[in-house]
Amino acid sequence: MKLQTQIPLKPVSQNTIDYNSKIVLFGSCFSEHIGGKFVYSKFNTFSNPFGILFHVKAIESLIEKSISEYKYSEKEIFELNEQFQCFDAHSKLNGLKSSDLVSNLNSKLEQTKHQLETATHVIITLGTSWVYKHKSSTKIVANCHKAPQHQFDKILLSAEEISQSLQNCITHIQSINSNVQFVFTVSPVRHIKDGFVENTISKAHLISGIHSVVNLIKNTSYFPSYEIVMDELRDYRFYNDDMLHPNKIAINYIWECFLDVWISNATQVIIKDVEVIQKGLNHKPFNENSLAHKKFLSDLELKKASLKEKHSITF
Structure with missing residues:
Protein backbone atom coordinates (compact mmCIF):
# COMPACT_ATOMS: atom_id res chain seq x y z
CA MET A 1 0.00 0.00 0.00
CA LYS A 2 1.32 3.42 -0.95
CA LEU A 3 0.43 6.22 1.44
CA GLN A 4 1.92 9.12 -0.51
CA THR A 5 2.46 10.30 -4.04
CA GLN A 6 6.13 10.40 -4.93
CA ILE A 7 8.01 12.77 -7.19
CA PRO A 8 10.05 10.73 -9.70
CA LEU A 9 13.72 11.58 -9.24
CA LYS A 10 16.38 10.55 -11.73
CA PRO A 11 20.05 10.65 -10.75
CA VAL A 12 22.08 12.90 -13.03
CA SER A 13 24.75 11.21 -15.11
CA GLN A 14 27.01 14.23 -15.66
CA ASN A 15 28.43 17.05 -13.53
CA THR A 16 27.63 15.30 -10.26
CA ILE A 17 28.74 16.83 -6.96
CA ASP A 18 31.66 15.30 -5.08
CA TYR A 19 34.38 16.44 -2.70
CA ASN A 20 36.28 18.08 -5.54
CA SER A 21 33.29 20.30 -6.32
CA LYS A 22 33.05 23.97 -5.42
CA ILE A 23 29.46 24.94 -4.66
CA VAL A 24 28.01 28.45 -4.62
CA LEU A 25 24.46 29.00 -3.37
CA PHE A 26 22.21 32.05 -3.72
CA GLY A 27 18.64 32.62 -2.68
CA SER A 28 15.97 32.23 -0.05
CA CYS A 29 16.14 30.90 3.50
CA PHE A 30 15.65 27.41 2.07
CA SER A 31 18.97 27.88 0.28
CA GLU A 32 20.49 28.57 3.68
CA HIS A 33 19.24 25.20 4.96
CA ILE A 34 20.68 23.24 2.04
CA GLY A 35 23.89 25.27 2.23
CA GLY A 36 24.12 24.35 5.89
CA LYS A 37 23.87 20.67 4.97
CA PHE A 38 26.78 21.05 2.55
CA VAL A 39 28.85 22.85 5.19
CA TYR A 40 28.08 20.17 7.82
CA SER A 41 29.14 17.49 5.34
CA LYS A 42 32.40 19.38 4.72
CA PHE A 43 31.89 20.31 1.07
CA ASN A 44 33.62 23.37 -0.38
CA THR A 45 30.68 25.78 -0.05
CA PHE A 46 30.04 29.51 -0.40
CA SER A 47 26.53 30.69 0.42
CA ASN A 48 24.56 33.95 0.31
CA PRO A 49 27.29 36.60 0.75
CA PHE A 50 24.61 39.32 0.93
CA GLY A 51 22.41 37.21 3.20
CA ILE A 52 19.04 35.76 2.23
CA LEU A 53 17.80 37.03 -1.13
CA PHE A 54 14.20 36.13 -1.90
CA HIS A 55 13.86 37.04 -5.56
CA VAL A 56 15.80 36.70 -8.79
CA LYS A 57 16.37 40.43 -9.39
CA ALA A 58 18.33 40.70 -6.14
CA ILE A 59 20.43 37.68 -7.07
CA GLU A 60 21.06 39.05 -10.56
CA SER A 61 22.17 42.38 -9.09
CA LEU A 62 24.64 40.69 -6.73
CA ILE A 63 26.12 38.53 -9.50
CA GLU A 64 26.37 41.39 -11.99
CA LYS A 65 27.98 43.75 -9.46
CA SER A 66 30.51 41.17 -8.31
CA ILE A 67 31.63 40.21 -11.82
CA SER A 68 31.82 43.82 -13.05
CA GLU A 69 33.90 44.68 -9.92
CA TYR A 70 31.38 47.29 -8.82
CA LYS A 71 32.27 49.41 -5.80
CA TYR A 72 29.67 50.60 -3.32
CA SER A 73 29.91 54.11 -1.92
CA GLU A 74 28.31 55.75 1.09
CA LYS A 75 25.67 57.41 -1.11
CA GLU A 76 24.06 53.95 -1.44
CA ILE A 77 23.83 53.52 2.31
CA PHE A 78 21.06 54.90 4.52
CA GLU A 79 20.45 55.06 8.25
CA LEU A 80 17.28 53.63 9.78
CA ASN A 81 16.56 52.53 13.34
CA GLU A 82 20.10 53.48 14.41
CA GLN A 83 21.73 51.19 11.86
CA PHE A 84 23.30 51.74 8.46
CA GLN A 85 21.70 49.62 5.77
CA CYS A 86 21.71 48.91 2.03
CA PHE A 87 18.68 47.99 -0.05
CA ASP A 88 20.77 45.40 -1.94
CA ALA A 89 21.54 43.25 1.08
CA HIS A 90 19.89 41.46 3.98
CA SER A 91 19.73 43.12 7.39
CA LYS A 92 22.38 40.75 8.76
CA LEU A 93 24.95 42.92 6.98
CA ASN A 94 23.75 46.11 8.73
CA GLY A 95 26.41 48.11 10.51
CA LEU A 96 26.83 50.81 13.10
CA LYS A 97 29.09 52.82 10.76
CA SER A 98 28.36 53.55 7.12
CA SER A 99 32.03 53.12 6.21
CA ASP A 100 32.08 49.65 7.79
CA LEU A 101 29.02 48.60 5.81
CA VAL A 102 30.48 49.89 2.53
CA SER A 103 33.72 48.05 3.20
CA ASN A 104 31.84 44.84 4.06
CA LEU A 105 29.67 45.02 0.93
CA ASN A 106 32.67 45.53 -1.34
CA SER A 107 34.56 42.71 0.37
CA LYS A 108 31.58 40.40 -0.18
CA LEU A 109 31.49 41.34 -3.87
CA GLU A 110 35.18 40.48 -4.25
CA GLN A 111 34.66 37.15 -2.48
CA THR A 112 31.68 36.36 -4.69
CA LYS A 113 33.60 36.94 -7.92
CA HIS A 114 36.49 34.82 -6.69
CA GLN A 115 34.14 31.97 -5.77
CA LEU A 116 32.24 32.16 -9.07
CA GLU A 117 35.48 32.02 -11.06
CA THR A 118 36.22 28.55 -9.69
CA ALA A 119 32.71 27.22 -8.96
CA THR A 120 31.65 23.87 -10.40
CA HIS A 121 28.00 24.22 -9.31
CA VAL A 122 25.79 27.24 -8.70
CA ILE A 123 22.53 26.50 -6.88
CA ILE A 124 19.86 29.21 -6.98
CA THR A 125 16.70 28.93 -4.87
CA LEU A 126 13.93 31.41 -5.65
CA GLY A 127 11.33 32.25 -3.01
CA THR A 128 8.92 34.70 -4.59
CA SER A 129 7.97 36.57 -7.75
CA TRP A 130 6.84 39.58 -5.71
CA VAL A 131 9.33 42.45 -5.55
CA TYR A 132 9.35 45.97 -4.13
CA LYS A 133 10.41 48.98 -6.18
CA HIS A 134 11.70 51.98 -4.29
CA LYS A 135 9.67 54.91 -5.62
CA SER A 136 12.26 57.67 -5.41
CA SER A 137 15.09 55.65 -6.97
CA THR A 138 12.89 53.33 -9.13
CA LYS A 139 15.18 50.52 -7.97
CA ILE A 140 13.96 47.01 -7.15
CA VAL A 141 15.27 46.30 -3.67
CA ALA A 142 16.46 43.05 -2.17
CA ASN A 143 15.15 43.97 1.27
CA CYS A 144 12.91 46.81 2.47
CA HIS A 145 14.52 46.87 5.92
CA LYS A 146 11.17 47.82 7.44
CA ALA A 147 11.29 51.23 5.80
CA PRO A 148 7.84 52.89 5.53
CA GLN A 149 5.63 50.96 3.10
CA HIS A 150 4.57 54.08 1.23
CA GLN A 151 8.13 54.37 -0.13
CA PHE A 152 7.64 51.25 -2.30
CA ASP A 153 5.50 49.87 -5.09
CA LYS A 154 4.77 46.15 -4.93
CA ILE A 155 5.21 44.39 -8.30
CA LEU A 156 4.69 40.81 -9.50
CA LEU A 157 7.43 39.68 -11.89
CA SER A 158 6.15 37.78 -14.91
CA ALA A 159 7.47 34.35 -15.85
CA GLU A 160 9.20 35.99 -18.82
CA GLU A 161 10.94 38.55 -16.59
CA ILE A 162 12.11 35.79 -14.25
CA SER A 163 13.39 33.75 -17.19
CA GLN A 164 15.30 36.73 -18.59
CA SER A 165 16.80 37.57 -15.20
CA LEU A 166 18.01 33.99 -14.76
CA GLN A 167 19.51 34.04 -18.24
CA ASN A 168 21.33 37.24 -17.28
CA CYS A 169 22.72 35.48 -14.19
CA ILE A 170 23.96 32.61 -16.35
CA THR A 171 25.51 34.93 -18.94
CA HIS A 172 27.35 36.95 -16.28
CA ILE A 173 28.76 33.84 -14.59
CA GLN A 174 29.70 32.12 -17.85
CA SER A 175 31.68 35.20 -18.84
CA ILE A 176 34.24 34.21 -16.19
CA ASN A 177 33.49 30.47 -15.84
CA SER A 178 32.17 28.55 -18.83
CA ASN A 179 32.09 25.13 -17.16
CA VAL A 180 29.70 25.75 -14.28
CA GLN A 181 26.58 23.62 -13.74
CA PHE A 182 23.42 25.50 -12.66
CA VAL A 183 20.78 23.99 -10.40
CA PHE A 184 17.53 25.90 -9.89
CA THR A 185 14.89 25.20 -7.30
CA VAL A 186 11.82 26.89 -5.81
CA SER A 187 11.55 27.37 -2.07
CA PRO A 188 8.67 25.42 -0.48
CA VAL A 189 8.22 28.22 2.06
CA ARG A 190 4.84 29.86 1.48
CA HIS A 191 4.73 33.66 1.51
CA ILE A 192 1.26 33.99 2.97
CA LYS A 193 1.70 37.69 3.74
CA ASP A 194 1.27 38.22 0.01
CA GLY A 195 -2.02 36.33 0.16
CA PHE A 196 -2.87 32.66 -0.45
CA VAL A 197 -3.83 33.04 -4.11
CA GLU A 198 -1.03 35.56 -4.66
CA ASN A 199 1.51 33.09 -3.25
CA THR A 200 0.30 30.40 -5.65
CA ILE A 201 0.59 32.78 -8.60
CA SER A 202 4.06 33.77 -7.43
CA LYS A 203 5.29 30.17 -7.25
CA ALA A 204 3.73 29.40 -10.65
CA HIS A 205 5.65 32.27 -12.24
CA LEU A 206 8.89 31.02 -10.67
CA ILE A 207 8.40 27.46 -11.88
CA SER A 208 7.41 28.56 -15.37
CA GLY A 209 10.32 31.01 -15.62
CA ILE A 210 12.86 28.45 -14.45
CA HIS A 211 11.65 25.73 -16.80
CA SER A 221 18.71 21.69 -14.19
CA TYR A 222 15.62 21.94 -11.96
CA PHE A 223 15.41 20.21 -8.59
CA PRO A 224 11.79 19.85 -7.37
CA SER A 225 12.07 20.79 -3.69
CA TYR A 226 8.78 22.70 -3.88
CA GLU A 227 6.98 19.72 -5.40
CA ILE A 228 8.47 17.28 -2.89
CA VAL A 229 7.02 19.26 0.01
CA MET A 230 3.67 19.94 -1.68
CA ASP A 231 3.12 16.32 -2.76
CA GLU A 232 5.27 13.86 -0.84
CA LEU A 233 5.17 15.76 2.48
CA ARG A 234 1.58 16.93 2.24
CA ASP A 235 1.06 17.09 6.01
CA TYR A 236 1.47 19.85 8.60
CA ARG A 237 3.62 17.59 10.78
CA PHE A 238 6.41 18.47 8.35
CA TYR A 239 6.13 22.19 9.10
CA ASN A 240 7.32 24.46 11.89
CA ASP A 241 4.82 25.98 14.29
CA ASP A 242 4.08 28.82 11.84
CA MET A 243 2.71 26.21 9.40
CA LEU A 244 4.67 27.92 6.62
CA HIS A 245 8.31 26.82 6.92
CA PRO A 246 9.35 23.16 6.47
CA ASN A 247 10.71 21.71 9.71
CA LYS A 248 13.90 19.79 10.33
CA ILE A 249 12.37 16.47 9.26
CA ALA A 250 11.25 17.95 5.93
CA ILE A 251 14.62 19.60 5.30
CA ASN A 252 16.43 16.33 6.01
CA TYR A 253 14.07 14.52 3.64
CA ILE A 254 14.67 17.00 0.83
CA TRP A 255 18.42 16.81 1.46
CA GLU A 256 18.29 13.02 1.08
CA CYS A 257 16.37 13.44 -2.19
CA PHE A 258 19.00 15.92 -3.39
CA LEU A 259 21.76 13.46 -2.54
CA ASP A 260 20.06 10.73 -4.58
CA VAL A 261 19.91 13.03 -7.62
CA TRP A 262 23.20 14.92 -7.51
CA ILE A 263 25.63 12.87 -5.45
CA SER A 264 27.00 9.43 -6.34
CA ASN A 265 26.74 6.43 -4.04
CA ALA A 266 30.51 6.53 -3.49
CA THR A 267 30.38 10.15 -2.34
CA GLN A 268 27.36 9.41 -0.13
CA VAL A 269 29.49 6.84 1.70
CA ILE A 270 32.03 9.58 2.44
CA ILE A 271 29.23 11.86 3.66
CA LYS A 272 28.20 9.18 6.16
CA ASP A 273 31.80 8.91 7.37
CA VAL A 274 31.86 12.70 7.83
CA GLU A 275 28.58 12.54 9.76
CA VAL A 276 30.04 9.94 12.14
CA ILE A 277 32.89 12.31 12.95
CA GLN A 278 30.60 15.34 13.28
CA LYS A 279 28.43 13.46 15.77
CA GLY A 280 31.56 12.41 17.62
CA LEU A 281 32.78 16.00 17.85
CA ASN A 282 29.43 17.02 19.34
CA HIS A 283 29.41 14.13 21.82
CA LYS A 284 29.18 15.17 25.49
CA PRO A 285 30.92 12.59 27.73
CA PHE A 286 29.83 11.76 31.25
CA ASN A 287 33.47 11.51 32.31
CA GLU A 288 36.09 13.30 30.19
CA ASN A 289 38.92 11.52 32.02
CA SER A 290 37.63 7.97 31.59
CA LEU A 291 39.65 5.44 29.59
CA ALA A 292 36.62 4.80 27.39
CA HIS A 293 36.35 8.48 26.44
CA LYS A 294 40.08 8.75 25.76
CA LYS A 295 39.87 5.74 23.43
CA PHE A 296 36.81 7.33 21.79
CA LEU A 297 38.81 10.51 21.10
CA SER A 298 41.77 8.51 19.81
CA ASP A 299 39.55 6.58 17.38
CA LEU A 300 37.96 9.86 16.27
CA GLU A 301 41.37 11.33 15.45
CA LEU A 302 42.22 8.26 13.38
CA LYS A 303 38.97 8.67 11.40
CA LYS A 304 39.70 12.37 10.83
CA ALA A 305 43.24 11.59 9.66
CA SER A 306 41.92 8.95 7.27
CA LEU A 307 39.42 11.33 5.65
CA LYS A 308 42.07 14.02 5.34
CA GLU A 309 44.52 11.63 3.68
CA LYS A 310 41.99 10.07 1.29
CA HIS A 311 39.77 13.03 0.44
CA SER A 312 41.51 16.17 1.82
CA ILE A 313 38.62 16.74 4.24
CA THR A 314 39.59 18.65 7.37
CA PHE A 315 37.65 19.34 10.56
Whole structure:
Protein backbone atom coordinates (compact mmCIF):
# COMPACT_ATOMS: atom_id res chain seq x y z
CA MET A 1 0.00 0.00 0.00
CA LYS A 2 1.32 3.42 -0.95
CA LEU A 3 0.43 6.22 1.44
CA GLN A 4 1.92 9.12 -0.51
CA THR A 5 2.46 10.30 -4.04
CA GLN A 6 6.13 10.40 -4.93
CA ILE A 7 8.01 12.77 -7.19
CA PRO A 8 10.05 10.73 -9.70
CA LEU A 9 13.72 11.58 -9.24
CA LYS A 10 16.38 10.55 -11.73
CA PRO A 11 20.05 10.65 -10.75
CA VAL A 12 22.08 12.90 -13.03
CA SER A 13 24.75 11.21 -15.11
CA GLN A 14 27.01 14.23 -15.66
CA ASN A 15 28.43 17.05 -13.53
CA THR A 16 27.63 15.30 -10.26
CA ILE A 17 28.74 16.83 -6.96
CA ASP A 18 31.66 15.30 -5.08
CA TYR A 19 34.38 16.44 -2.70
CA ASN A 20 36.28 18.08 -5.54
CA SER A 21 33.29 20.30 -6.32
CA LYS A 22 33.05 23.97 -5.42
CA ILE A 23 29.46 24.94 -4.66
CA VAL A 24 28.01 28.45 -4.62
CA LEU A 25 24.46 29.00 -3.37
CA PHE A 26 22.21 32.05 -3.72
CA GLY A 27 18.64 32.62 -2.68
CA SER A 28 15.97 32.23 -0.05
CA CYS A 29 16.14 30.90 3.50
CA PHE A 30 15.65 27.41 2.07
CA SER A 31 18.97 27.88 0.28
CA GLU A 32 20.49 28.57 3.68
CA HIS A 33 19.24 25.20 4.96
CA ILE A 34 20.68 23.24 2.04
CA GLY A 35 23.89 25.27 2.23
CA GLY A 36 24.12 24.35 5.89
CA LYS A 37 23.87 20.67 4.97
CA PHE A 38 26.78 21.05 2.55
CA VAL A 39 28.85 22.85 5.19
CA TYR A 40 28.08 20.17 7.82
CA SER A 41 29.14 17.49 5.34
CA LYS A 42 32.40 19.38 4.72
CA PHE A 43 31.89 20.31 1.07
CA ASN A 44 33.62 23.37 -0.38
CA THR A 45 30.68 25.78 -0.05
CA PHE A 46 30.04 29.51 -0.40
CA SER A 47 26.53 30.69 0.42
CA ASN A 48 24.56 33.95 0.31
CA PRO A 49 27.29 36.60 0.75
CA PHE A 50 24.61 39.32 0.93
CA GLY A 51 22.41 37.21 3.20
CA ILE A 52 19.04 35.76 2.23
CA LEU A 53 17.80 37.03 -1.13
CA PHE A 54 14.20 36.13 -1.90
CA HIS A 55 13.86 37.04 -5.56
CA VAL A 56 15.80 36.70 -8.79
CA LYS A 57 16.37 40.43 -9.39
CA ALA A 58 18.33 40.70 -6.14
CA ILE A 59 20.43 37.68 -7.07
CA GLU A 60 21.06 39.05 -10.56
CA SER A 61 22.17 42.38 -9.09
CA LEU A 62 24.64 40.69 -6.73
CA ILE A 63 26.12 38.53 -9.50
CA GLU A 64 26.37 41.39 -11.99
CA LYS A 65 27.98 43.75 -9.46
CA SER A 66 30.51 41.17 -8.31
CA ILE A 67 31.63 40.21 -11.82
CA SER A 68 31.82 43.82 -13.05
CA GLU A 69 33.90 44.68 -9.92
CA TYR A 70 31.38 47.29 -8.82
CA LYS A 71 32.27 49.41 -5.80
CA TYR A 72 29.67 50.60 -3.32
CA SER A 73 29.91 54.11 -1.92
CA GLU A 74 28.31 55.75 1.09
CA LYS A 75 25.67 57.41 -1.11
CA GLU A 76 24.06 53.95 -1.44
CA ILE A 77 23.83 53.52 2.31
CA PHE A 78 21.06 54.90 4.52
CA GLU A 79 20.45 55.06 8.25
CA LEU A 80 17.28 53.63 9.78
CA ASN A 81 16.56 52.53 13.34
CA GLU A 82 20.10 53.48 14.41
CA GLN A 83 21.73 51.19 11.86
CA PHE A 84 23.30 51.74 8.46
CA GLN A 85 21.70 49.62 5.77
CA CYS A 86 21.71 48.91 2.03
CA PHE A 87 18.68 47.99 -0.05
CA ASP A 88 20.77 45.40 -1.94
CA ALA A 89 21.54 43.25 1.08
CA HIS A 90 19.89 41.46 3.98
CA SER A 91 19.73 43.12 7.39
CA LYS A 92 22.38 40.75 8.76
CA LEU A 93 24.95 42.92 6.98
CA ASN A 94 23.75 46.11 8.73
CA GLY A 95 26.41 48.11 10.51
CA LEU A 96 26.83 50.81 13.10
CA LYS A 97 29.09 52.82 10.76
CA SER A 98 28.36 53.55 7.12
CA SER A 99 32.03 53.12 6.21
CA ASP A 100 32.08 49.65 7.79
CA LEU A 101 29.02 48.60 5.81
CA VAL A 102 30.48 49.89 2.53
CA SER A 103 33.72 48.05 3.20
CA ASN A 104 31.84 44.84 4.06
CA LEU A 105 29.67 45.02 0.93
CA ASN A 106 32.67 45.53 -1.34
CA SER A 107 34.56 42.71 0.37
CA LYS A 108 31.58 40.40 -0.18
CA LEU A 109 31.49 41.34 -3.87
CA GLU A 110 35.18 40.48 -4.25
CA GLN A 111 34.66 37.15 -2.48
CA THR A 112 31.68 36.36 -4.69
CA LYS A 113 33.60 36.94 -7.92
CA HIS A 114 36.49 34.82 -6.69
CA GLN A 115 34.14 31.97 -5.77
CA LEU A 116 32.24 32.16 -9.07
CA GLU A 117 35.48 32.02 -11.06
CA THR A 118 36.22 28.55 -9.69
CA ALA A 119 32.71 27.22 -8.96
CA THR A 120 31.65 23.87 -10.40
CA HIS A 121 28.00 24.22 -9.31
CA VAL A 122 25.79 27.24 -8.70
CA ILE A 123 22.53 26.50 -6.88
CA ILE A 124 19.86 29.21 -6.98
CA THR A 125 16.70 28.93 -4.87
CA LEU A 126 13.93 31.41 -5.65
CA GLY A 127 11.33 32.25 -3.01
CA THR A 128 8.92 34.70 -4.59
CA SER A 129 7.97 36.57 -7.75
CA TRP A 130 6.84 39.58 -5.71
CA VAL A 131 9.33 42.45 -5.55
CA TYR A 132 9.35 45.97 -4.13
CA LYS A 133 10.41 48.98 -6.18
CA HIS A 134 11.70 51.98 -4.29
CA LYS A 135 9.67 54.91 -5.62
CA SER A 136 12.26 57.67 -5.41
CA SER A 137 15.09 55.65 -6.97
CA THR A 138 12.89 53.33 -9.13
CA LYS A 139 15.18 50.52 -7.97
CA ILE A 140 13.96 47.01 -7.15
CA VAL A 141 15.27 46.30 -3.67
CA ALA A 142 16.46 43.05 -2.17
CA ASN A 143 15.15 43.97 1.27
CA CYS A 144 12.91 46.81 2.47
CA HIS A 145 14.52 46.87 5.92
CA LYS A 146 11.17 47.82 7.44
CA ALA A 147 11.29 51.23 5.80
CA PRO A 148 7.84 52.89 5.53
CA GLN A 149 5.63 50.96 3.10
CA HIS A 150 4.57 54.08 1.23
CA GLN A 151 8.13 54.37 -0.13
CA PHE A 152 7.64 51.25 -2.30
CA ASP A 153 5.50 49.87 -5.09
CA LYS A 154 4.77 46.15 -4.93
CA ILE A 155 5.21 44.39 -8.30
CA LEU A 156 4.69 40.81 -9.50
CA LEU A 157 7.43 39.68 -11.89
CA SER A 158 6.15 37.78 -14.91
CA ALA A 159 7.47 34.35 -15.85
CA GLU A 160 9.20 35.99 -18.82
CA GLU A 161 10.94 38.55 -16.59
CA ILE A 162 12.11 35.79 -14.25
CA SER A 163 13.39 33.75 -17.19
CA GLN A 164 15.30 36.73 -18.59
CA SER A 165 16.80 37.57 -15.20
CA LEU A 166 18.01 33.99 -14.76
CA GLN A 167 19.51 34.04 -18.24
CA ASN A 168 21.33 37.24 -17.28
CA CYS A 169 22.72 35.48 -14.19
CA ILE A 170 23.96 32.61 -16.35
CA THR A 171 25.51 34.93 -18.94
CA HIS A 172 27.35 36.95 -16.28
CA ILE A 173 28.76 33.84 -14.59
CA GLN A 174 29.70 32.12 -17.85
CA SER A 175 31.68 35.20 -18.84
CA ILE A 176 34.24 34.21 -16.19
CA ASN A 177 33.49 30.47 -15.84
CA SER A 178 32.17 28.55 -18.83
CA ASN A 179 32.09 25.13 -17.16
CA VAL A 180 29.70 25.75 -14.28
CA GLN A 181 26.58 23.62 -13.74
CA PHE A 182 23.42 25.50 -12.66
CA VAL A 183 20.78 23.99 -10.40
CA PHE A 184 17.53 25.90 -9.89
CA THR A 185 14.89 25.20 -7.30
CA VAL A 186 11.82 26.89 -5.81
CA SER A 187 11.55 27.37 -2.07
CA PRO A 188 8.67 25.42 -0.48
CA VAL A 189 8.22 28.22 2.06
CA ARG A 190 4.84 29.86 1.48
CA HIS A 191 4.73 33.66 1.51
CA ILE A 192 1.26 33.99 2.97
CA LYS A 193 1.70 37.69 3.74
CA ASP A 194 1.27 38.22 0.01
CA GLY A 195 -2.02 36.33 0.16
CA PHE A 196 -2.87 32.66 -0.45
CA VAL A 197 -3.83 33.04 -4.11
CA GLU A 198 -1.03 35.56 -4.66
CA ASN A 199 1.51 33.09 -3.25
CA THR A 200 0.30 30.40 -5.65
CA ILE A 201 0.59 32.78 -8.60
CA SER A 202 4.06 33.77 -7.43
CA LYS A 203 5.29 30.17 -7.25
CA ALA A 204 3.73 29.40 -10.65
CA HIS A 205 5.65 32.27 -12.24
CA LEU A 206 8.89 31.02 -10.67
CA ILE A 207 8.40 27.46 -11.88
CA SER A 208 7.41 28.56 -15.37
CA GLY A 209 10.32 31.01 -15.62
CA ILE A 210 12.86 28.45 -14.45
CA HIS A 211 11.65 25.73 -16.80
CA SER A 212 11.84 28.00 -19.82
CA VAL A 213 15.54 28.49 -18.98
CA VAL A 214 16.21 24.80 -18.30
CA ASN A 215 14.61 23.88 -21.63
CA LEU A 216 16.72 26.47 -23.43
CA ILE A 217 20.21 26.40 -21.93
CA LYS A 218 22.69 23.55 -21.45
CA ASN A 219 24.14 22.72 -18.03
CA THR A 220 20.99 23.88 -16.26
CA SER A 221 18.71 21.69 -14.19
CA TYR A 222 15.62 21.94 -11.96
CA PHE A 223 15.41 20.21 -8.59
CA PRO A 224 11.79 19.85 -7.37
CA SER A 225 12.07 20.79 -3.69
CA TYR A 226 8.78 22.70 -3.88
CA GLU A 227 6.98 19.72 -5.40
CA ILE A 228 8.47 17.28 -2.89
CA VAL A 229 7.02 19.26 0.01
CA MET A 230 3.67 19.94 -1.68
CA ASP A 231 3.12 16.32 -2.76
CA GLU A 232 5.27 13.86 -0.84
CA LEU A 233 5.17 15.76 2.48
CA ARG A 234 1.58 16.93 2.24
CA ASP A 235 1.06 17.09 6.01
CA TYR A 236 1.47 19.85 8.60
CA ARG A 237 3.62 17.59 10.78
CA PHE A 238 6.41 18.47 8.35
CA TYR A 239 6.13 22.19 9.10
CA ASN A 240 7.32 24.46 11.89
CA ASP A 241 4.82 25.98 14.29
CA ASP A 242 4.08 28.82 11.84
CA MET A 243 2.71 26.21 9.40
CA LEU A 244 4.67 27.92 6.62
CA HIS A 245 8.31 26.82 6.92
CA PRO A 246 9.35 23.16 6.47
CA ASN A 247 10.71 21.71 9.71
CA LYS A 248 13.90 19.79 10.33
CA ILE A 249 12.37 16.47 9.26
CA ALA A 250 11.25 17.95 5.93
CA ILE A 251 14.62 19.60 5.30
CA ASN A 252 16.43 16.33 6.01
CA TYR A 253 14.07 14.52 3.64
CA ILE A 254 14.67 17.00 0.83
CA TRP A 255 18.42 16.81 1.46
CA GLU A 256 18.29 13.02 1.08
CA CYS A 257 16.37 13.44 -2.19
CA PHE A 258 19.00 15.92 -3.39
CA LEU A 259 21.76 13.46 -2.54
CA ASP A 260 20.06 10.73 -4.58
CA VAL A 261 19.91 13.03 -7.62
CA TRP A 262 23.20 14.92 -7.51
CA ILE A 263 25.63 12.87 -5.45
CA SER A 264 27.00 9.43 -6.34
CA ASN A 265 26.74 6.43 -4.04
CA ALA A 266 30.51 6.53 -3.49
CA THR A 267 30.38 10.15 -2.34
CA GLN A 268 27.36 9.41 -0.13
CA VAL A 269 29.49 6.84 1.70
CA ILE A 270 32.03 9.58 2.44
CA ILE A 271 29.23 11.86 3.66
CA LYS A 272 28.20 9.18 6.16
CA ASP A 273 31.80 8.91 7.37
CA VAL A 274 31.86 12.70 7.83
CA GLU A 275 28.58 12.54 9.76
CA VAL A 276 30.04 9.94 12.14
CA ILE A 277 32.89 12.31 12.95
CA GLN A 278 30.60 15.34 13.28
CA LYS A 279 28.43 13.46 15.77
CA GLY A 280 31.56 12.41 17.62
CA LEU A 281 32.78 16.00 17.85
CA ASN A 282 29.43 17.02 19.34
CA HIS A 283 29.41 14.13 21.82
CA LYS A 284 29.18 15.17 25.49
CA PRO A 285 30.92 12.59 27.73
CA PHE A 286 29.83 11.76 31.25
CA ASN A 287 33.47 11.51 32.31
CA GLU A 288 36.09 13.30 30.19
CA ASN A 289 38.92 11.52 32.02
CA SER A 290 37.63 7.97 31.59
CA LEU A 291 39.65 5.44 29.59
CA ALA A 292 36.62 4.80 27.39
CA HIS A 293 36.35 8.48 26.44
CA LYS A 294 40.08 8.75 25.76
CA LYS A 295 39.87 5.74 23.43
CA PHE A 296 36.81 7.33 21.79
CA LEU A 297 38.81 10.51 21.10
CA SER A 298 41.77 8.51 19.81
CA ASP A 299 39.55 6.58 17.38
CA LEU A 300 37.96 9.86 16.27
CA GLU A 301 41.37 11.33 15.45
CA LEU A 302 42.22 8.26 13.38
CA LYS A 303 38.97 8.67 11.40
CA LYS A 304 39.70 12.37 10.83
CA ALA A 305 43.24 11.59 9.66
CA SER A 306 41.92 8.95 7.27
CA LEU A 307 39.42 11.33 5.65
CA LYS A 308 42.07 14.02 5.34
CA GLU A 309 44.52 11.63 3.68
CA LYS A 310 41.99 10.07 1.29
CA HIS A 311 39.77 13.03 0.44
CA SER A 312 41.51 16.17 1.82
CA ILE A 313 38.62 16.74 4.24
CA THR A 314 39.59 18.65 7.37
CA PHE A 315 37.65 19.34 10.56
